[in-house]
Amino acid sequence: MKSLKASGHQLADSAFQLTVLRQEVVDTLHLPPFAEKLRGAGLFPLVPVAPAILQINVGKMCNQVCKHCHVDAGPDRKEIMTRATMQLCLDALAQTDIATVDLTGGAPEMNPDFRWFVEQIHALGRHVIVRCNLTIIVANKKYHDLPAFFKAHGVEVVSSLPFYNAKTTDRQRGDGVFEDSIRALKMLNAVGYGQPGSGLTLNLVYNPNGAFLPGSQKGLQEQFKRALGKDFGIVFNELFAITNIPVSRYLDFLIESGNYAGYMEKLVAAFNPTAAAGVMCRNTISVSWDGYLYDCDFNQMLELHVASTVQHIRDFDAAALAQRSVVINQHCYGCTAGSGSSCGGTTA
């Protein structure tokens, strides 16, 4: 399977995605503007709080081509962060007290400077999260020692595993992904990740395998723990239930399957003011592979830059960024539906 970009798909163009989301394509759908909902909840304009997380997308290259991927990542994507841009991120970090750096991709480990970057962030005394797709650990011999590397640098590992069986997981992430993910989870468990008392955190990410919202995070976590423990002897810390956001390949799936209108209506109907108040874009700054700044990874993929005089990590200025309002659009309904959604799971 190719990325949307490599296959020349219309939805690879972020401007076209925005026309879809603004209801200029599916004109039978009349959804209230997200800004209107926020205003009703007393949250417009959406303003940031002190940044707690710097989320850095180190590249779109990935060994997987998942059907729901909002990054449109894959082996054919060559956009990756250079060491020079990583250094700019480190310089920015050094002048702030942002406690957590969240590394994402693509498969961040495929960036040739990934390990150097983790070492440098760790040396700055910041907590590092790596969004690991699991299969990268077993994809090539050179990645087999990633669990030990993560452990050595106190990395928190957050891994996607959309279901506790092969059929559902592989349908979303590709043939054989579940089996490889189980192998990788066993390798992480073997060095202590997810083991009680080890201090090594292994969190899993669940996202629905279709056009529906996630159920209770607590209930899903119990099922995953039971099933993965019983069937494979795997342990982990927490399960984060994440709502699929109508961006890129997931947007393509919604349109192709005839679920777009129904899904958007579902998100709007489930708008939760408490979840809206807790959205992660308020305490996160997102950096793209080429160093530009966004309010979140979804805005990054839609090329909705921060509304600030500061646009690039080289000009990072926490005080100036604190003055901005978060850039919103119709896809934001995804993070405010039901129990809310963020890279750390539910928010309400």
Place this chain on the structure above:
Amino acid sequence: MEKTYYNPADLAKFGNISDWQPEMGRKFFEYYGEVFKEGALTEREKALIALAVAHAVQCPYCIDAYTTDSLQKGADEAQMMEAVHVAAAIKGGALLVHGVQMMNKAKDLSM
């Protein structure tokens, strides 16, 4: 009157039944909400029971709603189909057990 008896769009209008009888509607939905909260049974178990009952009562609205709900609650396809088989077994069993009544009557009537 609509051209079909069932319209998928009506599912989202379920709450409208309160328009013509607010107090009973309110009590029903309050009860409904309470029933599906996690209790001695998990929300997933309740969704699967509802899915089975939806098939037994052959309600297309309920099948639509509880297929979605079962997926949302993390049920897998095998669990969902087993739930439908439970409903089928009870429906079939309920029919077949009346065969005993038939047998009793036949025996009463026969020499």
